[in-house]
Amino acid sequence: MKRSELILMALQVPLDFAMLMLAGVAAYYTRFSERAVAIRPLQFELELEPFMATVTGFAIAWIIIYAFSGLYKPDPNRKLAADFSKIILASSTGLAAITIFIFFRGEFFHSRFIVLAGWGYAMIFVFAGRLYMRSVRTILYQFGLAQKQVIIIGAEKIRDIITSAFDHRKSLGYHVLATYPSFSSAAQKKIEKMHKSSRVDEIIFTSPKAQPEEALKMVEFCQSNHITFKYSADLFSTYVTNMS
Numbered sequence: 001m002k003r004s005e006l007i008l009m010a011l012q013v014p015l016d017f018a019m020l021m022l023a024g025v026a027a028y029y030t031r032f033s034e035r036a037v038a039i040r041p042l043q044f045e046l047e048l049e050p051f052m053a054t055v056t057g058f059a060i061a062w063i064i065i066y067a068f069s070g071l072y073k074p075d076p077n078r079k080l081a082a083d084f085s086k087i088i089l090a091s092s093t094g095l096a097a098i099t100i101f102i103f104f105r106g107e108f109f110h111s112r113f114i115v116l117a118g119w120g121y122a123m124i125f126v127f128a129g130r131l132y133m134r135s136v137r138t139i140l141y142q143f144g145l146a147q148k149q150v151i152i153i154g155a156e157k158i159r160d161i162i163t164s165a166f167d168h169r170k171s172l173g174y175h176v177l178a179t180y181p182s183f184s185s186a187a188q189k190k191i192e193k194m195h196k197s198s199r200v201d202e203i204i205f206t207s208p209k210a211q212p213e214e215a216l217k218m219v220e221f222c223q224s225n226h227i228t229f230k231y232s233a234d235l236f237s238t239y240v241t242n243m244s
Contacts, residue, residue, distance in 0.1 A: 009074055017063055020122055023121035027115075066126075158206040188221065
């Protein structure tokens with residue numbers, strides 16, 4: 001994975017923590033708002049400072065739950081829908097943990113509304129943070145930064161379609177370094193040289209009807225050089241399985 005992707009992934013952790021803290025503040029002020037007090041008068045006192053100290057502990061615990069849920073796995077191609085479902089599941093797990101904590105230590109919390117509101121705000125704010133990071137990544141792509149360096153090999157027609165799509169849609173995050181009709185010895189030497197000077201992130205294979213020997217040779221080359229291998233889905237799927 002590119003260094004820029006690792007940096008963005010690392011920044012996601014403090015951003016999620018900030019969103020969880022913000023969710024706690026929003027839940028606190030929602031409960032103490034005039035409208036909420038008018039509906040249900042306060043029967044307890046809760047200062048903001050000790051409340052936020054408790055929220056900090058819960059936020060750290062939720063970050064750990066998010067990590068175990070796979071929300072910080074290095075996968076730049078993960079869909080937002082997958083992130084959202086994991087956020088809901090992980091946040092609900094965090095809510096369950098808070099409920100258990102309150103059950104045994106009831107003196108720390110006296111408002112179920114704050115807990116439920118914090119859970120709802122947490123899901124909204126954390127997902128908003130994910131959208132923000134996606135926007136930052138897209139902006140970087142538009143300026144030609146943090147793009148994955150790819151080489152396309154295979155059938156000319158499909159190769160040209162993919163190359164054109166990458167050139168016209170910078171937001172996809174791909175920059176085509178070179179294209180080759182086949183994975184010949186000459187092409188392999190050029191790719192090796194290119195990989196040393198400017199790291200090749202992915203090789204995209206667009207010849208589904210190519211000889212299996214060529215395909216397997218390319219797969220072996222990618223594995224030995226830590227290059228992601230992708231292919232245009234077609235009859236090639238009958239040759240190779242379990243690949244992205």
